Amino acid sequence: MEELRAAVHSSEADLVIFDHELTPTQQRNLEKAIGSKVIDRTQLILDIFASRARTREGRLQVELAQLNYILPRLSGRGVEMSRLGGGIGTRGPGETKLETDRRRIAKRIKGIEDSLDAVRTGRALHRRRRSAVPLATLALAGYTNAGKSTLFNRLTSASVLTDPRMFATLDPTVRPLELPSRRRVLVSDTVGFIRNLPTTLVKAFRATLEEVKDAALVLHVVDVSAPAAAEHTAHVFQVLADIGAAAIPQILVLNKIDRVGDASAADAEALKRRLLPGLAIDSGGPDARAVTISALTGAGMDGLLEAIDQLLPLDKIVNATFHLSAGDGATLALLHEFGKVLATRYSGDCCEVEAEIPESLERRLAARR
Numbered sequence: 001m002e003e004l005r006a007a008v009h010s011s012e013a014d015l016v017i018f019d020h021e022l023t024p025t026q027q028r029n030l031e032k033a034i035g036s037k038v039i040d041r042t043q044l045i046l047d048i049f050a051s052r053a054r055t056r057e058g059r060l061q062v063e064l065a066q067l068n069y070i071l072p073r074l075s076g077r078g079v080e081m082s083r084l085g086g087g088i089g090t091r092g093p094g095e096t097k098l099e100t101d102r103r104r105i106a107k108r109i110k111g112i113e114d115s116l117d118a119v120r121t122g123r124a125l126h127r128r129r130r131s132a133v134p135l136a137t138l139a140l141a142g143y144t145n146a147g148k149s150t151l152f153n154r155l156t157s158a159s160v161l162t163d164p165r166m167f168a169t170l171d172p173t174v175r176p177l178e179l180p181s182r183r184r185v186l187v188s189d190t191v192g193f194i195r196n197l198p199t200t201l202v203k204a205f206r207a208t209l210e211e212v213k214d215a216a217l218v219l220h221v222v223d224v225s226a227p228a229a230a231e232h233t234a235h236v237f238q239v240l241a242d243i244g245a246a247a248i249p250q251i252l253v254l255n256k257i258d259r260v261g262d263a264s265a266a267d268a269e270a271l272k273r274r275l276l277p278g279l280a281i282d283s284g285g286p287d288a289r290a291v292t293i294s295a296l297t298g299a300g301m302d303g304l305l306e307a308i309d310q311l312l313p314l315d316k317i318v319n320a321t322f323h324l325s326a327g328d329g330a331t332l333a334l335l336h337e338f339g340k341v342l343a344t345r346y347s348g349d350c351c352e353v354e355a356e357i358p359e360s361l362e363r364r365l366a367a368r369r
Helices: 002-011 024-034 041-052 056-073 093-132 148-156 199-204 206-213 229-242 268-275 301-311 329-338 359-364
Strands: 015-018 037-040 137-142 173-178 184-189 217-223 250-255 290-292 317-325 340-347 350-358
Touching: 002 024, 015 024, 015 041, 024 037, 024 056, 037 041, 041 056, 056 093, 137 148, 137 229, 148 173, 148 184, 148 217, 217 229, 217 301, 250 301, 290 301, 317 329, 317 359, 329 350, 350 359
Parallel strands: 015 037, 137 184, 137 217, 217 250, 250 290
Antiparallel strands: 173 184, 317 350, 340 350
């Protein structure tokens, strides 16, 4: 601690950042001992997110994560919150201020959660509308600054912000894409992952991560020019497992081959073995498909589209029986529009429908069977 304090004073540093999560007590004790402001990894990431948030949902998500982070750190914040009062048994001005701050923050957290619930309800409605038309969704996932937004723009001719800074994309964007087989799919761009992603952020960005969970195929984008490419890829696999998306089929999209200046850049499997030695790929094992591309120059895009076409699950037709209320005309209309209704039987206020429908629609209506 003395060495750290001396280093801070000699360099006249205003801020000390720890690459770990600190408890409120650790943070206070470190600030006292060092004599300088101390923040941890979580607070740094939250500050970066706050500077990148553009949409209302993004700002609400960041503010919620910040308030949940600040709340347990309110007590004992220096001499300005002194507990000294005017007499025995009285509450000091600092304690009263502390309680006021806690109530204000708790009230604000409740308000933000209500607002986010409304936003998530709207996003869920959009997903239901998209799912009404049986189109598969591809989700772009990967470590931050792997080139997901550049690839998204290249695939869909969109104009999503591309920025080399971390976490430039906070809000999911969905655009249509037509594959070489003329199948139409939807592509979703998501927030970049990072190692040891703070739990407060995982909770706050639940709506964003739900886009990955609902995908039929994950395009796992890897920056092959990064020195820690294998480590970054392992962290993304871990986050996908944490959110329950590990079983979704994946394509390893080895991006930025224009920055790898050797002949092996054209060989996806050789590049995967060299950059990702010994990596156990959760989806499909070591034989999972890998494709080399450059989202910036467009190299390898034809191969990526062909790989998507080959690996995207076909929407099989299945026979299913549904038990609906007689007034559920919306579900009945879906079955007639996207399937073949074989039989309809009414019994009181209930309606039993037997139909041949795409498997994707059957999964989405599973709760009504």
